[in-house]
Amino acid sequence: xxxxxxxxxxxxxxxxxxxxxxxxxxxxxxxxxxxxxxxxxxxxxxxxxxxxxxxxxxxxxxxxxxxxxxxxxxxxxxxxxxxxxxxxxxxxxxxxxxxxxxxxxxxxxxxxxxxxxxxxxxxxxxxxxxxxxxxxxxxxxxxxxxxxxx
Amino acid sequence: xxxxxxxxxxxxxxxxxxxxxxxxxxxxxxxxxxxxxxxxxxxxxxxxxxxxxxxxxxxxxxxxxxxxxxxxxxxxxxxxxxxxxxxxxxxxxxxxxxxxxxxxxxxxxxxxxxxxxxxxxxxxxxxxxxxxxxxxxxxxxxxxxxxxxx
Numbered sequence: 001x002x003x004x005x006x007x008x009x010x011x012x013x014x015x016x017x018x019x020x021x022x023x024x025x026x027x028x029x030x031x032x033x034x035x036x037x038x039x040x041x042x043x044x045x046x047x048x049x050x051x052x053x054x055x056x057x058x059x060x061x062x063x064x065x066x067x068x069x070x071x072x073x074x075x076x077x078x079x080x081x082x083x084x085x086x087x088x089x090x091x092x093x094x095x096x097x098x099x100x101x102x103x104x105x106x107x108x109x110x111x112x113x114x115x116x117x118x119x120x121x122x123x124x125x126x127x128x129x130x131x132x133x134x135x136x137x138x139x140x141x142x143x144x145x146x147x148x149x150x
Numbered sequence: 151x152x153x154x155x156x157x158x159x160x161x162x163x164x165x166x167x168x169x170x171x172x173x174x175x176x177x178x179x180x181x182x183x184x185x186x187x188x189x190x191x192x193x194x195x196x197x198x199x200x201x202x203x204x205x206x207x208x209x210x211x212x213x214x215x216x217x218x219x220x221x222x223x224x225x226x227x228x229x230x231x232x233x234x235x236x237x238x239x240x241x242x243x244x245x246x247x248x249x250x251x252x253x254x255x256x257x258x259x260x261x262x263x264x265x266x267x268x269x270x271x272x273x274x275x276x277x278x279x280x281x282x283x284x285x286x287x288x289x290x291x292x293x294x295x296x297x298x299x300x
Binding site for chain 1: 151153155156157158159172173174175176177178180181182184185186188189192193196203204205206207208209247257258261
């Protein structure tokens, strides 16, 4: 895709905070997170279904999951100072949108990475939260090298 | 992408209603619709911005917009009988998810098609609704040929 012009201002003036606190990026990222999570969860549940039936599902990823993932990946420096849980989740979404719009990572790569990091029984709410936190933590660790250091 | 296995049951038993009333597909489609609309709106606003500044934004597409688009494209036959507005919107989302998972249309193609069909001042709520209805109507007309006839 060729949508880098949507982040050319951020690429001209690259900084952790400029990218991590951009509200528009967070809105686009919200869409990427929810779509990739829904497809990844459908794939995982289909591949691990003892009845061999296909499962299609969708899920909004909770802000608390993204917040904890950002902390676990040690990337709170991308968020604004005195950020609350909602701000931290927005930062995760902004970072994912940034690398996606920059063609650093594709929708498919995000989906595949999430699927690889899922484990256990995703029908169990607590196990799903644990799996989702681990998956987004590893996604953040993966994209860290494509983000500015300052 | 290679996620056709997520719709292999629907491809084995292809019918308008099987695809158009699938609740899991609708959930995945919800993510596709919101992501592509957000990026398309950002592109349109950036390209038509008199100040030459970049606009990044996101938007959940209202159920009423999708409902009217389905009617305008004359595709209510994909929805369940006695469908309400919510059901009709779900049908639009299911159909979009089906062609997307089938690799018939890519995220980029959906975004480009939406941008091409936008017009007027999207900051005006009424103009945005008019533009969005036209864009989704044309998207549905475009994918119709990839969907079963019965």
